[in-house]
Amino acid sequence: MSAPPRVEIVSMTKRFGDLLALDDVSLRLEPGTVHAILGENGAGKSTLVKCVMGYHRPDAGRVVVDGRAQAITSPRRAHQLGFGMVYQHFTLVPSMTGAENLVLGAAGLPAIIDWDAERATIERFQRRMPFQIDLDRPVSALAAGEKQKLELLKQLFLGRRILVLDEPTTVLTPDEADQILGVLGEMARENLLTVVIITHKLREVLAFAREVTVLRGGRRVGGGRAQDLDRDSLVRMMIGTADIPEPAARDVGPPGSVALGIEALRVVGDTGITAVRDVTLEVRAREIVGVAGVSGNGQRELVEVLAGQRQPESGVIRAGGARYRPTRGAMRRHKVFVVMEEPLRNTCVPGMSVAENLAFRNFDEPRNTVGGVLLSRRAIRRQALERIDRYRIRTEGPDARLETLSGGNVQRTVLARELSEDPAVLIAQNPCAGLDWAATTEIRSRIVTARNAGAGVLLLSEDLDELLELADRIMVMLEGRLVYETPRETADAHIIGRYMASHA
Amino acid sequence: MVTDLGGWGVLIAVVGGAIRVSTPYLYVSLGETLTEKSGRVNLGLEGTLVMGAMSAYAVAYLTGSPWLGVLVAGCAGAGLGLLHAAVCNLPRVNDVAVGIALFLLGTGLAFSLGKPFIQPVAPRLPSVALGAWSAYPQIRAALEINALFVAGVVLAALMRWALAHTRWGLIVRTVGDNEDAARALGRSVDLVRTLSTAVGGFLAGLGGSFLSLYYPGTWNEALSSGQGLMAIALVIFARWNPVRCFWVSLLFGGATALGPALQSVGFTSNYYLYGAAPYVLTLVLLVWSSSPTRVLAGAPSELSISR
Numbered sequence: 001m002s003a004p005p006r007v008e009i010v011s012m013t014k015r016f017g018d019l020l021a022l023d024d025v026s027l028r029l030e031p032g033t034v035h036a037i038l039g040e041n042g043a044g045k046s047t048l049v050k051c052v053m054g055y056h057r058p059d060a061g062r063v064v065v066d067g068r069a070q071a072i073t074s075p076r077r078a079h080q081l082g083f084g085m086v087y088q089h090f091t092l093v094p095s096m097t098g099a100e101n102l103v104l105g106a107a108g109l110p111a112i113i114d115w116d117a118e119r120a121t122i123e124r125f126q127r128r129m130p131f132q133i134d135l136d137r138p139v140s141a142l143a144a145g146e147k148q149k150l151e152l153l154k155q156l157f158l159g160r161r162i163l164v165l166d167e168p169t170t171v172l173t174p175d176e177a178d179q180i181l182g183v184l185g186e187m188a189r190e191n192l193l194t195v196v197i198i199t200h201k202l203r204e205v206l207a208f209a210r211e212v213t214v215l216r217g218g219r220r221v222g223g224g225r226a227q228d229l230d231r232d233s234l235v236r237m238m239i240g241t242a243d244i245p246e247p248a249a250r251d252v253g254p255p256g257s258v259a260l261g262i263e264a265l266r267v268v269g270d271t272g273i274t275a276v277r278d279v280t281l282e283v284r285a286r287e288i289v290g291v292a293g294v295s296g297n298g299q300r301e302l303v304e305v306l307a308g309q310r311q312p313e314s315g316v317i318r319a320g321g322a323r324y325r326p327t328r329g330a331m332r333r334h335k336v337f338v339v340m341e342e343p344l345r346n347t348c349v350p351g352m353s354v355a356e357n358l359a360f361r362n363f364d365e366p367r368n369t370v371g372g373v374l375l376s377r378r379a380i381r382r383q384a385l386e387r388i389d390r391y392r393i394r395t396e397g398p399d400a401r402l403e404t405l406s407g408g409n410v411q412r413t414v415l416a417r418e419l420s421e422d423p424a425v426l427i428a429q430n431p432c433a434g435l436d437w438a439a440t441t442e443i444r445s446r447i448v449t450a451r452n453a454g455a456g457v458l459l460l461s462e463d464l465d466e467l468l469e470l471a472d473r474i475m476v477m478l479e480g481r482l483v484y485e486t487p488r489e490t491a492d493a494h495i496i497g498r499y500m501a502s503h504a
Numbered sequence: 505m506v507t508d509l510g511g512w513g514v515l516i517a518v519v520g521g522a523i524r525v526s527t528p529y530l531y532v533s534l535g536e537t538l539t540e541k542s543g544r545v546n547l548g549l550e551g552t553l554v555m556g557a558m559s560a561y562a563v564a565y566l567t568g569s570p571w572l573g574v575l576v577a578g579c580a581g582a583g584l585g586l587l588h589a590a591v592c593n594l595p596r597v598n599d600v601a602v603g604i605a606l607f608l609l610g611t612g613l614a615f616s617l618g619k620p621f622i623q624p625v626a627p628r629l630p631s632v633a634l635g636a637w638s639a640y641p642q643i644r645a646a647l648e649i650n651a652l653f654v655a656g657v658v659l660a661a662l663m664r665w666a667l668a669h670t671r672w673g674l675i676v677r678t679v680g681d682n683e684d685a686a687r688a689l690g691r692s693v694d695l696v697r698t699l700s701t702a703v704g705g706f707l708a709g710l711g712g713s714f715l716s717l718y719y720p721g722t723w724n725e726a727l728s729s730g731q732g733l734m735a736i737a738l739v740i741f742a743r744w745n746p747v748r749c750f751w752v753s754l755l756f757g758g759a760t761a762l763g764p765a766l767q768s769v770g771f772t773s774n775y776y777l778y779g780a781a782p783y784v785l786t787l788v789l790l791v792w793s794s795s796p797t798r799v800l801a802g803a804p805s806e807l808s809i810s811r
Contacts, residue, residue: 074690075687075688075690076690079690085688087684087688091682091684091685091688092682092685093677093678093681093682093685094681094682094805095677095681095802095804095805096674096677096678096681100674103674104674104675104678104685104689105689109671109674110671111670111671111672112669112670112671113669113670113671113674115669
């Protein structure tokens with residue numbers, strides 16, 4: 001295999017309307033290095049690589065490959081030059097086998113496919129690779145780590161030499177992430193590949209990258225060799241000098257009585273397979289119980305049952321000691337509140353106003369109605385103004401449609417709705433997914449504050465660091481079962497990660 | 505010669521009717537399978553079917569060649585398919601709504617253009633007498649098989665093979681299953697869907713020509729009675745598998761033939777009730793194969809009904 005080319009990105013600039021998404025960014029990709037592009041959401045990381053990959057046409061700037069300036073006008077042109085991209089959401093076709101997915105992208109795919117010949121080629125190719133995957137299974141049956149490996153395999157099979165990976169480890173356990181990044185690093189050292197990792201995880205940058213470029217607000221604000229940089233300086237570059245909210249302190253002291261109890265819960269998922277198997281757990285007041293696990297191990301179905309969006313097959317749920325069936329009345333009586341993932345698709349109406357979305361829990365209570373029948377616009381608006389202020393929701397006003405808000409402010413809106421009425425039970429799933437540093441810190445503080453005020457919190461998260469920071473106890477969910485439990489004091493990321501991956 | 509076969513007569517008539525009546529179901533469902541495999545639903549195929557029936561009949565009458573009629577029916581169907589695709593390619597257009605509009609447009613257009621052709625008699629498509637060996641006229645009648653049926657069977661097998669073994673098959677499945685993957689490959693999602701919808705429309709048009717040129721073999725406004733719509737439901741029951749489309753089409757054909765078969769042996773009470781058999785079958789199969797807690801296995805994941 002040939003060595004990857006030398007790539008220079010010079011003065012890349014991209015404007016979307018009034019927004020300057022990318023402002024004169026330059027960087028150099030030495031052949032055979034791992035180069036990290038670090039930055040918060042909205043810092044311009046994706047815009048930069050999309051310009052290089054031919055998805056966006058930059059307003060200024062150029063890409064120089066092996067000394068020659070190249071106009072990359074389409075993804076196909078980028079592929080011809082050896083650029084390949086691995087997306088955060090896999091671009092494998094779920095119903096197809098690994099082999100079909102590999103062959104699919106080949107440039108000279110013949111009109112009629114000779115599967116015997118293709119298979120022989122794939123086998124010869126896979127023998128040279130540092131890892132093996134079963135290519136006869138449909139992709140939908142592969143674990144996340146295997147899918148990620150298949151993506152890498154596909155890029156290499158297609159002859160790509162400069163791999164851009166967009167947040168490659170978000171769906172992996174710590175061990176899987178280390179393994180994938182290790183393999184990539186090794187292949188880069190052997191000069192098979194140049195690797196570009198887009199990420200916001202400092203640990204990975206410091207452990208695996210040789211070069212770093214930090215972006216903020218569309219500008220390159222720093223970077224250099226990873227060995228010359230440390231955690232603090234990277235954080236400062238990434239989030240700037242703006243105030244970083246202090247994380248809320250946790251009250252120490254014993255937890256209270258059982259706030260939420262689940263006994264032998266079984267839930268059938270969308271595909272007819274049992275998604276939650278005999279889950280039994282207790283969450284006490286003034287306690288955060290964290291549930292770790294790779295996405296798709298039954299967390300969503302569990303939350304849907306607790307939120308009343310799905311019927312369980314069997315099992316008992318108790319809130320505050322009493323039998324709890326998640327109806328609107330019971331949720332109100334027992335003060336059960338839920339922060340679901342992807343709120344815009346799940347628990348909000350994007351086309352309704354911020355004020356209306358904030359009132360979903362209590363628009364029908366006497367104080368928000370006129371004579372108990374008609375909605376009182378004035379009361380709902382007053383409530384919205386108060387909550388917007390208290391939760392620092394950045395919006396044009398209470399009448400703005402919710403979909404006009406940024407992700408962090410949608411999440412603040414949901415939290416304002418779910419936390420304002422002294423929850424006894426709070427169920428939260430991936431509450432900070434996709435949010436920037438400041439919003440993440442603030443939302444985590446609010447969850448801790450709710451805990452300190454007496455709520456029992458069930459926190460399901462794919463972000464292990466979040467659980468290690470917040471939870472009093474951590475459990476691991478694998479294939480619908482709770483397979484491990486540890487108190488905060490003895491929690492170890494690598495042990496938890498191993499349980500996330502298998503029954504080890 | 506024995507001509508009274510009793511209960512067997514009903515069975516033979518149902519089997520023969522299944523083969524005869526299934527052809528339009530087969531073509532429409534194969535067309536819809538292709539369209540849905542690319543990630544779009546075309547609910548307008550009932551309109552396409554009626555339009556195909558009318559144009560086939562008109563062309564066969566005017567030129568004297570039924571096969572030319574078949575070709576024109578296919579082209580009319582492809583035209584309606586292209587229209588569906590073109591509208592759906594616009595941003596934020598719902599394919600289900602467009603399909604319903606196209607259903608109404610297709611039937612309305614066929615009725616108004618087809619007015620002058622209700623009276624005249626057009627030449628019919630020839631059939632092959634596979635039952636010539638039998639002494640029983642019932643068996644001979646049941647095995648009068650039309651070339652379009654045979655072509656449809658071959659097409660089902662061919663489509664099954666092509667979806668797994670050709671570049672186009674893989675591309676269509678990619679577009680229907682993961683739009684982002686298709687874009688990452690540099691494929692035009694809209695183009696693939698446009699072609700799939702056009703070819704799907706072509707097939708539905710062919711199905712229509714069978715209605716007017718072979719069985720029942722006339723043109724009038726009550727010709728289709730919802731077969732195009734049932735064929736779309738049939739695709740769901742066949743789990744987007746062309747070969748299964750064939751078997752389910754036979755089943756639907758048999759259900760449709762039940763009423764006439766009973767009538768042919770003199771059992772005429774409740775005729776209209778038996779005529780409702782295919783509609784009942786559609787309902788029962790859809791209820792049976794659906795579940796409020798489950799996604800249909802095999803559904804292309806970019807379909808608006810899967811999301």
